[in-house]
Amino acid sequence: MLDSWIGVGADGSITVFTGKAELGQGVKTALLQIASEQLAVDMKAIELVTADTALTPNEGYTAGSNSMKDSGTAIMNAAAQVRELLVGMAATRFNVRADSLVVEDGTIRAADGRNVAYAELVAGQSLHVTAQPQSRLRRRPASPRSNSCFRMNTHQRP
Numbered sequence: 001m002l003d004s005w006i007g008v009g010a011d012g013s014i015t016v017f018t019g020k021a022e023l024g025q026g027v028k029t030a031l032l033q034i035a036s037e038q039l040a041v042d043m044k045a046i047e048l049v050t051a052d053t054a055l056t057p058n059e060g061y062t063a064g065s066n067s068m069k070d071s072g073t074a075i076m077n078a079a080a081q082v083r084e085l086l087v088g089m090a091a092t093r094f095n096v097r098a099d100s101l102v103v104e105d106g107t108i109r110a111a112d113g114r115n116v117a118y119a120e121l122v123a124g125q126s127l128h129v130t131a132q133p134q135s136r137l138r139r140r141p142a143s144p145r146s147n148s149c150f151r152m153n154t155h156q157r158p
Contacts, residue, residue, distance in 0.1 A: 001066070001127075001128050001129065001130060001131060002078050002081055002082055002085075002127050002128070002129050002130075002131050003127045003128050003129075004017065004057045004078075004131070005017050005018070005054075005057060005074055005075050005078035005079070005131070006035070006039075006078045006079055006082045006127065007106055007127070008082065008086070008118050008119070008122045008127060009119065009122070010119055010122055010123040011119060012106070012117065012118070012119035013047065014035075014037045014039060014041060014045055014046045014047070014106070014118070015046070015047045015048075015049060016031065016032070016046055016047070016048050016049070016075060016079070017049045017052075017055055017056040017057060018031055018048065018050050018051070018056055018057075018067075018071045018075065019050075019051060019056045019057050019058050019071065020050070020051060020062045020066075020067040020070070020071045021050055021051040021062045022048060022050060023153065026100050027062070027067040027068070027071070028048055028050065029043075029069075030067075030068060030072065031048060031071060031072060031075055032048055034072055034076045034079070035075050035076075035079045036080075037138060038075075038076055038079035038080040038082075038083055038137065038138050039082065039083055039106070039118075039133075040077045040083065040104055040105065040106070040138065041105060041106045041118075042105065045105075045106060053158060054098055057074070067106070074131075076135070076137065077131065077132070077134065077135040077137075077138075078131055080135035080136060080137050080138060081131060081132060081135050083103060083128065083130075083138065084098075084109065084135070084136055085127065086118055086121050086122070087101055087108055088102060088108040089121045090108040090110075090116050090121060093116060093121075094110045094114055094116075096110055096111075103138075106118045106119075108121075
């Protein structure tokens with residue numbers, strides 16, 4: 001179920017659940033980046049719950065690159081599917097095609113200026129929907145400016 005990995009509250013809160021533990025490998029940051037990109041929200045807007053057997057999915061052991069392969073892939077697909085569900089709800093509300101809507105900072109906007117926040121869409125709704133193995137992933141183009149210092153080897157350390 002999608003809500004095993006992603007929770008969107010009527011208060012605007014977004015929670016990501018992972019069965020993986022942070023062991024110094026930076027998995028928390030990486031998982032937040034993945035969810036942030038797919039949900040089109042800032043990383044700071046997401047609470048991450050890790051390795052809580054009462055709340056998080058059983059994703060097996062935390063070792064090597066398994067965290068990204070297992071949990072990263074699951075969170076990426078679940079977040080993309082939650083975003084698509086919310087976009088579908090907004091399209092129905094606005095009576096427009098889903099592909100005409102823009103998603104940014106947890107808000108879905110129509111070309112005519114109407115918008116709705118994720119929180120408003122989920123009020124009284126359940127995300128207890130079967131997760132699918134594949135998703136329509138959101139891909140942001142890489143910013144040439146943000147990567148240029150590494151490509152040109154001009155990055156300076158403080």
